[in-house]
Amino acid sequence: MSLDPREHDTVTIFERSREGRRAFTAPECDVPDVPVEKLLPASQIRERPAALPEISEPELVRHYVTLSSKNFHLDEGFYPLGSCTMKHNPKLHERVAALPGHARLHPLQDPEYAQGALELMWRLQGALGEIAGLPHVSLQPSAGSHGELAGLLLTRAYHEDRGEQRTKVLTPDTAHGTNPATVTMAGYQVVKVGTDEHGGVDLGDLRAKADDEVACLMLTNPNTLGLFDRNIEEIKRIVDGVGATLYYDGANLNAVMGISRPGDMGFDIVHFNLHKTFTQPHGGGGPGAGPIAVSERIEPFLPRPQVVCRGGDNGAEPRFDLDHERPKSIGKLRGFQGNFGVFVRSYAYICSLGADGLKDVSQVAVLNANYLKARLAEEGIAEYLPIAFDRLCMHEFVLSGQGAKDKLAIKTLDIAKRLLDHGVHPPTVYFPLLVDEALMIEPTETETKERLDHFAGVIRAILAEAAEDPEIARNAPYTTPVRRLDEAGAAKRPVVRWRPDAENPGDPDRAADATASGTGAM
Amino acid sequence: MSRYTAVTDEDLKAMLSAIGVGSLEDLFADIPESVRLGREIDLPPGLSELETHDHLAALAARNRHCDAETSFLGAGMYDHYVPAVIDNLLSRSEFLTPYTPYQPEISQGGLQVMFEFQTAISELTGLPVSNASVYEGPSAVAAAGYLAKLETRRSKLVASRGLHPHSRAALRTHAAGYGMTVEEVELNAEGATEAEALAGALDDDTAAVFVQQPNFLGTVEELGELAEVAKSTGALAICAADPLPLGILKPPGEQGIDICVGEGQTLGNRLDFGGPSFGFFAAGERFLRKMPGRIAGETRDTDGRRGFVLTLQTREQHIRREKATHNICTAQALNALAGVVYLSWLGRRGLVELAELMLRRTHYARKALGLEAVNPGPVVREFAVRVPDLDGLFECARAKGINPGYRLGRDYPEYEDGLLVAVTERRTKNDIDRLAALVASVREGVVA
DSSP, rough: OOOOOOHHTTOOOTTTTOTTOOOOOOOOOSOOOOOOOHOGGGBOOOOOOOOOOOHHHHHHHHHHHHHHHHHHHTSSSSSTTTTTTOOOTHOOOOOOOOHHHHOOOOTTTGGBBBHHHHHHHHHHHHHHHHTTTTTTTEEOOOOOOHHHHHHHHHHHHHHHHOOOOOOOEEEOOOOOOOOHHHHHHHOOOEEOOBTTTTSOOOOHOOOOOOTEEEEEEOOOOOOTTOOOOOOHHHHHHHHHHHHHHEEEEEEEEETTTTTOOOOOOOOOEEEEOOTTTOOOTTTTOOOOOEEEEEEEGGGGGSHHHHHHHHOOOTTTOOOEEEOOOOOOOOOOOOOSTSHHHHHHHHHHHHHHHHHHHHHHHHHHHHHHHHHHHHTTTTTTTTTTBBBBOSSSSSEEEEEEHHHHHHOOOHHHHHHHHHHHHHHHHOOEOSSTTSSTTTEEOOOOOEEEOOHHHHHHHHHHHHHHHHHHHHHHHTOOSSSSSOSBHHHHHHHSSOOSSOOOOOOOTTTTHHHHHHHOOOOOOO | OOTTTTOOOOHEEEEEHHTOOOSGGGTTTSOGGGOOOSSSSSSOOOOHHHHHHHHHHHTTBBBBBTTEEEEOOOOOOOOOOOOHHHHHHHHHHHSSOSSSSSSGBBBBHHHHHHHHHHHHHHHHHSSEEEOOOSSSSHHHHHHHHHHHHHHOOOOOEEEEEESHHHHHHHHHHHHHHTTTTEEOOOOOTTTSSSSHHHHHOTTTEEEEEEESOOOOOBOOOHHHHHHHHHTTOEEEEEEEOOOOOOTOOOOGGGTTTTHHHHHHHTTTOOOOGGOOOEEEEEEGGGGGGGGOOEEEEEEBBOOOOOOOOOOOOOSSSHHHHHGGGGGOOOOOOHHHHHHHHHHHHHHHHHHHHHHHHHHHHHHHHHHHHHHHHHOOOOOOSEEHHHHHHHTHHHHHHTTTTTEEOEGGGOOOOOOOOEEEEEEOSSSSHHHHHHHHHHHHHHHOOOOO
């Protein structure tokens, strides 16, 4: 056995298993102890138990606490991951989400006995509708991409209801990857629209591609370059002219709350990422929630069921209910009513901030981004990492690492990996695709000026160090639990589960010819 | 300044000066006047932490939750005990607050958890590959339908009516997008899926057959026979399974099932009025490069040390865009962590002990209620019975703090008088006897 603690810590829970250990004691069997063979058909009885770990509670806890210590996380340090809105997750939210009235409530409880939960959903719907400027909300979609899919299914239902079959959906070349992937899943063909020299939608290209085959234009505004598209009204006119719907990818909503609303810009459908703008913790890759808000013309098609409020007039107690009778609905997107635990956290956040607090969020998010952009435009940085589109930005901005690549012979990936040694999370890298060696930086409103200054200082130091010796960045990181990993090898010969009898997946041959590479897309 | 932002007056001055603008408003110059809100959002002013807490607590107090009644309600989510280690581990910032592990060097904890989760799901389902989670059960069924389309290029899906009504609904909703139709197959008189009836619905344009184990009524299906029927026409055999009963049931993967998906709430996740929980997606080796969602893989670092990465990313939306095998981005990593901690807590023998306890209590309950069974065959945790006076039973039970279960008539007109009763390890013999006494008293017209 290796005495290197780092080696010891990569042992899986399955390898820690020893026959006979246990963390669980079964409750007493208080009913007749009938043999399983008498209760289940022989054909459906499992022959050998699933090979789950056998481990004591102390060792179980140590195992996962040790693993946790190898994660960088938001409560530890700066996390300027563009497009992901890594803002502080208020601790109150975990407490209120865990109240038994929320956490222990069965989703099929009779609405009469779930009035508090339904009222919370009703109130959240109202708040999200007001923030988006679109009155009708469904909380059901499970995440942003699920909300996008809902949006295109709604678009399809809307056109079909008018007797139209449309085949194409327009997406800008700066779009999040989920947009084109959603278009395909919704049975449409993707048509890409170009970007103009100011970083907005190329209107000429949009006019050329907008025809009566187009079902929808999917847009995010501000876009993934962090820029507000000043031509939004003209874009709306073009889309309206061909009878298509306008979809708002709400991943970037954090920039405009209380300032400008997608509904007022002319959008028909918006999704919210409650795990971005509305503080649901990311959990290392979920859970999230992706509610949608829609215009009048889309409302009849919203998913089943809808939370409704009946009565409440003339001083009567309002009664909340689930409305399943929606004849034109696209149907259900998932089980039950959605990720309610996420709704609790987001609703608590909206209550805490209120109207002025939400506006403050967006103002400071934009202030922080522009300040950091200014700091990174200083001499010693800007010549290596020029801004992709030199305008005022919204909540995020995109730099190009082309200068560093040409002048210092280090790639954006190397800068990202070297940042790990400085205890900050790298920005989103290699996205959006139209910027070479892109670094997409979103500081969020919850960071202080000191944190932003520190980040700018770290970037400056990494570039200065690379000017002396680029090898340092090229081989980074050094201080992390592991160093660069062989991703190409992992994909070439995938080992996606532990097996007791398997060859050592990291055999020396494979490690030797490994070309450590990284995909750093967002 | 709110309590989550931190710009002092002095900061603001310095920052605006560095940017080169005179005021905060100037930063929004790109937004045309005509699309500005021009007023405050119509929401109440912000509250203190205490006030927010008390408001949320008052709402929560108006819900009758599973500690406030004796509940036999299941139908897709179940009142299982969640051990304290899960609360403890999931509340750690190290698990709670990171993003998806795009930078593997500083995400080894989360990535190894995914790898362990995949191993556990693979063990339970008897299928060699699993992803790191999808949203939840019914949308996982819909994702399997999409994979069937990519794999077969056929246009019809056939689903047993034993598949959860929400799964069938989600399948129809999603299939309308990817251009497939869904045909349903009735259950037989015993509340099971009949191989012959299934065969009758299949043709050479059928991409996949969907069944559920145990099915919505609680019936243990003859998976092997059903998978064989599917395969006879080249359709994929897809099973939605509850992972907890799989502790004692023959794994779908050992019975010819190609893809096994399901709702993971029963593995250490709270009810949360329906979510968040997690969905799982396991399949045969040949589907590995067509799977939806994140997959963690084992590899080595440049020093030869063991490590884990997100792998086969060329399937995914952020790399492959319109050619991706699914659009999913954020999944349910934290809930999947609860799942693997729960399975490790139960362990190899504990899972069997727990499942056997449920099995015995469930059979005891069915007998004790003494009602006509909708599905008289084998069941594990849930069963359906016909209740002559369902309204009367609910009225009486509610008054006594008992929730007798789920009214089947909401989804199955053919079982208008049907009651679906779930018995988890939290429901003791005493609880069951109380429900049985109530049923007896209502039947005799005696309202105690």
